[in-house]
Amino acid sequence: MSGTISEITDLFSRLATDLELLNLPEINDRQQSLDLSISKINQSLNLIDHSHNTVLDTLLSLMCYTAPQVFESTIEYLVNTIVAVLSSSVACEVFRIQKSEFLRIGCGFSCQDSASLLEGSIDILAKLRGNGGFKEVCISSLHSYDDAERLSHLLVTAVVKSVSLASLFLYGQDMLPILDERLSDSSSSHVADLLKYLPNDVSFKDEQIPLRLLLWNVDPMILKNDVSRILQDYTCRPFLSCRMEFYHRMDWRMIVVCLVLSPTIFIETCALLHKWFLLTGSASVLDLQSQLISTLLDVLSRPMWWGLSEKIGLKLSFPCAYFPHDPNLLKTLSGPLSCEAFQKLLAYHMDKPKCRHRSSEATAIDVLEISLINYKSPWALAMNFPDWFFLASSLLFAEKDFVNHICCKDKQVDDNEHVCCSAGQAARYITWLLNPINEHNQELLCKGLTRISETWVLKKFSSQASCVKKVKKAKLYKDTNNLEYDVKTIQLWLREFNDMYIECRDSNSRGNLLFRRIPLGIVIGFSGRVSEDECLLLLHYAATGKIWDSGSSTNLGQGREAVAGAGLVFYLSDVVENMSDSLFDEPDTATSFVSRFKLRASRYLFNCVKRIIKMENGEEGDGFIMLRDLQNRLMRWRCLGLEVFKGSSDLDNVLAALHHKLSS
Incomplete structure (x- = not known):
C-alpha cells in the first residue's frame, strides 16, 4: 500500500476537511446536523461529488448514530489510513536505470518533498490538539479527548519516522540519482513547529527510538x-542546580537520554559546546x-534510576564510545582522585607535542595549536x-598531612618525595x-606558581610564629582555632599572586577565571x-577578581558580585562533595x-545572600526566579554534610x- 507524496497529501486534505466541520457553528436543529454529517461521510465513502445514494443515510438514521460519532469514526479511519500509507512507504528495493542497479532504502520521496508532508501534518495536529477539536465538540463522549491525543501521537510518530527516512537522492525517469541532502527552509520551519507535539516523557514503548x-x-x-x-536557562539563572535539573525537568532529562542513546550526536554536542567556550570563554558554557558529561556517565552507570528499562540499559554503549579520542585518559579522569592517577595525567600530558615558539612560517604551528x-x-x-x-x-599549597593521606591510598613512598613532587x-x-599551547609560557x-606556593608557606609559618613557638601538627580533619592566619598577610599574598599572573600571562591563555580559582585550593x-x-x-577574589580591602565584611561590591560570590560557594560545595567521596574511604571523615x-564559607555566603535580598527587582535578571532558585539551593546546602547549622540563627534569618521577599 505504498503511496506517493501526492497521494499522502491528498489524504491530509481530506482529513483537514473533515476536521473543519468540527469547528462549524452549532446547528440548532439536531436533525440538520445529523443530515449534514451523514451526507459528508456518504460523499467520502462513495468518492463521487454528486452521489444520490440514500441507502447509507437511511441506515445511519435507523441506527441512531450522532454526528460527533460519525465524524469520530471518519477521522480515526483516515488517520489510521495515513499512518498505514506512511509506514508502507518505507521499503528496501533495487531498481535499474541505464543498465545500472541502485539500492534504495527508506521512503519513496525525497527530502525536498518533505515540506508538503510536514505542512499537512502540522495543520492536522493543530486541529486535533491546538484548537480544541474533539475536546469541545464530543463532550458527550468521555474518551474523545484521549482519542484525539492517541491519534495525534500516532500521526506525529509516523510523520517523524517518514521524514527521517526520506531519501537523500532525487530520482527521475532515465536519470541517475542526484544527491540532494539539503533541507529546504520551509521544511526546517515545519520541523521546528513539529516539536511542540512531541512527548516529553522518557518512556520507551516497544523500545522505539525517541x-x-x-x-x-x-x-x-x-x-x-x-x-x-x-545554556540560556542555565546562564540566566545563576543558582540553578544543573545536576538536579537534568533529572527532575522532564524536557531536560529527555534531551540527556537522547544524547546517551546516540554517541555520535553526543560527540557533536560536546564539540558545539567546546566551540562556544573557545569563542566566549564563558564559565557557564564550561x-x-x-x-x-558527568550526567552521561551517571546514566551509563545506573540507567534504571534515570527511567530506562533494564533491557535498554544493557544495550547502552560503553563510555569509550562517547569519548573515542582518548579512552585511557577518560578512564583516569573519571576514576577516583589519587596521587597515582594524578601522576598518570601528568605523564599523559608530557608525552603530547607542544608549541614551543612562533615562527614566520606559522602554518604548521597553527595546525598544531588547533590540535592542542x-x-x-x-x-x-x-x-x-x-x-x-x-x-x-589543594596539592599546590598542601601540607604533608593532606598529601600523605592521598598518597597512602596508592602505595607508601617517602614523605619528602611526596611534598617535593x-x-x-x-x-x-x-x-x-x-x-595548553605555549610551552614557554x-x-x-609553573615557576611563578611554585614560587607563590613557597611564599604562602613562609607567610603562613611567619604568622604562626608570632603566636606560638612550637605547634604540634594537627590532623586534616580536626579544627584548630589557634592556627588562624593573619588577614592582612593574606591580602598582601593575594596581591603578589595577582601580580605574578599579570607578569606571566600570555595572550593565548584561556582567561583569568581559572587562575582566580587557584587559591581556592587553600579553602579546600x-x-x-x-x-x-x-x-x-x-x-x-575567586568570584570577582578583586581583593577585598575593607574593615566591613558586608561591603562585598554590587549585586552582580554578590550573585557571583553566592554562586561560587554553591559550585564549590558540589566540588567538595564530589572530592570527599573519592578522597576518603570512611563516610564520617568525608562528611566532616x-x-x-x-x-x-558560610559567612561569605550569608553576606552575599543578604546583599542579593536587598537588590531591586530586575537589577540582576529575573529577580523572583533567581530568589526562588537561591532559596532551593540554601535548603539543599543546609542538609549537605553534618547538621552544623542546626539551630543557626544566621541561616534561619x-x-x-x-521567604518574606518572595511573598511580598
Missing part, C-alpha cells in the same frame, strides 16, 4: 536550539559541558573534570590547563586552618570534610528574609 532523536538527524539546528535553550585545543584534544577533556583542577590547587606536579598540571607560570585543603575572614578574602568547608 522522536526528538530522529528530528535531530533530520535537522541539526533542532539539536543546536535545544542545547542553546538549556560548567554546563562538565555537568553534561580542539574538542578532540586531551586538554578539552581534562577541562570537563574540574575535580582534578581543585585537587591540584606534589607542589611541582600540581603547578605543571594547572599551567597546562591555563595555557607554561614554564613561566585548609578549611579547618583558615578563619572565616581569610576564607572570605579567598572566595571573594564537607562540613568544615561549609562552616568556613537568611531563609526567613528570602
Whole structure:
C-alpha cells in the first residue's frame, strides 16, 4: 500500500476537511446536523461529488448514530489510513536505470518533498490538539479527548519516522540519482513547529527510538536550539542546580537520554559546546559541558534510576564510545582522585607535542595549536573534570598531612618525595590547563606558581610564629582555632599572586577565571586552618577578581558580585562533595570534610545572600526566579554534610528574609 507524496497529501486534505466541520457553528436543529454529517461521510465513502445514494443515510438514521460519532469514526479511519500509507512507504528495493542497479532504502520521496508532508501534518495536529477539536465538540463522549491525543501521537510518530527516512537522492525517469541532502527552509520551519507535539516523557514503548532523536538527524539546528535553550536557562539563572535539573525537568532529562542513546550526536554536542567556550570563554558554557558529561556517565552507570528499562540499559554503549579520542585518559579522569592517577595525567600530558615558539612560517604551528585545543584534544577533556583542577590547587599549597593521606591510598613512598613532587606536579598540571599551547609560557607560570606556593608557606609559618613557638601538627580533619592566619598577610599574598599572573600571562591563555580559582585550593585543603575572614578574602577574589580591602565584611561590591560570590560557594560545595567521596574511604571523615568547608564559607555566603535580598527587582535578571532558585539551593546546602547549622540563627534569618521577599 505504498503511496506517493501526492497521494499522502491528498489524504491530509481530506482529513483537514473533515476536521473543519468540527469547528462549524452549532446547528440548532439536531436533525440538520445529523443530515449534514451523514451526507459528508456518504460523499467520502462513495468518492463521487454528486452521489444520490440514500441507502447509507437511511441506515445511519435507523441506527441512531450522532454526528460527533460519525465524524469520530471518519477521522480515526483516515488517520489510521495515513499512518498505514506512511509506514508502507518505507521499503528496501533495487531498481535499474541505464543498465545500472541502485539500492534504495527508506521512503519513496525525497527530502525536498518533505515540506508538503510536514505542512499537512502540522495543520492536522493543530486541529486535533491546538484548537480544541474533539475536546469541545464530543463532550458527550468521555474518551474523545484521549482519542484525539492517541491519534495525534500516532500521526506525529509516523510523520517523524517518514521524514527521517526520506531519501537523500532525487530520482527521475532515465536519470541517475542526484544527491540532494539539503533541507529546504520551509521544511526546517515545519520541523521546528513539529516539536511542540512531541512527548516529553522518557518512556520507551516497544523500545522505539525517541522522536526528538530522529528530528535531530533530520535537522541539526533542532539539536543546536535545544542545547542553546538549556545554556540560556542555565546562564540566566545563576543558582540553578544543573545536576538536579537534568533529572527532575522532564524536557531536560529527555534531551540527556537522547544524547546517551546516540554517541555520535553526543560527540557533536560536546564539540558545539567546546566551540562556544573557545569563542566566549564563558564559565557557564564550561560548567554546563562538565555537568553534561558527568550526567552521561551517571546514566551509563545506573540507567534504571534515570527511567530506562533494564533491557535498554544493557544495550547502552560503553563510555569509550562517547569519548573515542582518548579512552585511557577518560578512564583516569573519571576514576577516583589519587596521587597515582594524578601522576598518570601528568605523564599523559608530557608525552603530547607542544608549541614551543612562533615562527614566520606559522602554518604548521597553527595546525598544531588547533590540535592542542580542539574538542578532540586531551586538554578539552581534562577541562570537563574540574575535580582534578581543585585537587591540584589543594596539592599546590598542601601540607604533608593532606598529601600523605592521598598518597597512602596508592602505595607508601617517602614523605619528602611526596611534598617535593606534589607542589611541582600540581603547578605543571594547572599551567597546562591555563595555557595548553605555549610551552614557554607554561614554564613561566609553573615557576611563578611554585614560587607563590613557597611564599604562602613562609607567610603562613611567619604568622604562626608570632603566636606560638612550637605547634604540634594537627590532623586534616580536626579544627584548630589557634592556627588562624593573619588577614592582612593574606591580602598582601593575594596581591603578589595577582601580580605574578599579570607578569606571566600570555595572550593565548584561556582567561583569568581559572587562575582566580587557584587559591581556592587553600579553602579546600585548609578549611579547618583558615578563619572565616581569610576564607572570605579567598572566595571573594575567586568570584570577582578583586581583593577585598575593607574593615566591613558586608561591603562585598554590587549585586552582580554578590550573585557571583553566592554562586561560587554553591559550585564549590558540589566540588567538595564530589572530592570527599573519592578522597576518603570512611563516610564520617568525608562528611566532616564537607562540613568544615561549609562552616568556613558560610559567612561569605550569608553576606552575599543578604546583599542579593536587598537588590531591586530586575537589577540582576529575573529577580523572583533567581530568589526562588537561591532559596532551593540554601535548603539543599543546609542538609549537605553534618547538621552544623542546626539551630543557626544566621541561616534561619537568611531563609526567613528570602521567604518574606518572595511573598511580598
